[in-house]
Amino acid sequence: MATRVTPPGEAKPHLFLPDAALVRHAHIDDDHRELIDILNGMLQQADDRGMLAGAVFGDGLRALIARAERHFRDEEAEMAAAAYPELAAHKAVHAAALAHFADTLRGATGQADASAVYNLFNIVLDDLLRADLGFKSYLDATRRGDRLATSAAAR
Numbered sequence: 001m002a003t004r005v006t007p008p009g010e011a012k013p014h015l016f017l018p019d020a021a022l023v024r025h026a027h028i029d030d031d032h033r034e035l036i037d038i039l040n041g042m043l044q045q046a047d048d049r050g051m052l053a054g055a056v057f058g059d060g061l062r063a064l065i066a067r068a069e070r071h072f073r074d075e076e077a078e079m080a081a082a083a084y085p086e087l088a089a090h091k092a093v094h095a096a097a098l099a100h101f102a103d104t105l106r107g108a109t110g111q112a113d114a115s116a117v118y119n120l121f122n123i124v125l126d127d128l129l130r131a132d133l134g135f136k137s138y139l140d141a142t143r144r145g146d147r148l149a150t151s152a153a154a155r
């Protein structure tokens with residue numbers, strides 16, 4: 001999973017993008033790192049009891065939503081450019097994530113537990129692990145197909 005054991009001496013846990021989740025296309029991996037960085041920024045502001053002030057959670061979530069909206073728009077443009085056949089279904093995953101974020105923001109009143117940040121991370125994972133890897137597989141297959149077509153033409 002994308003959480004790791006906190007080494008001794010490190011005050012706060014942090015989330016990271018595992019190599020297995022790298023799409024290696026355009027800006028997508030950098031976008032995913034930025035989304036995770038926003039979550040880490042929220043976790044860093046938790047107090048010793050793992051609690052975040054309401055304003056910290058709300059500001060962090062609003063930043064996450066704004067960055068996710070831009071990421072989803074750009075990623076969908078990349079998918080359209082690559083003629084990705086699952087684009088419509090993928091857009092639904094993005095819309096569901098944004099709806100979930102909006103619900104969380106509406107329900108955020110006062111202090112938040114750090115587990116609320118992990119719940120946001122789980123929603124982010126819906127995109128970058130559960131959905132985007134389908135696009136990676138498609139890109140890999142397309143590249144393989146291009147290579148085969150090129151080598152067949154060379155014969």
Ligand SMILES: [Fe+2]
Nearest residue numbers: 075127131132
């Ligand atoms: Fe996505």
Ligand SMILES: [Fe+2]
Nearest residue numbers: 075127128132
């Ligand atoms: Fe993504």
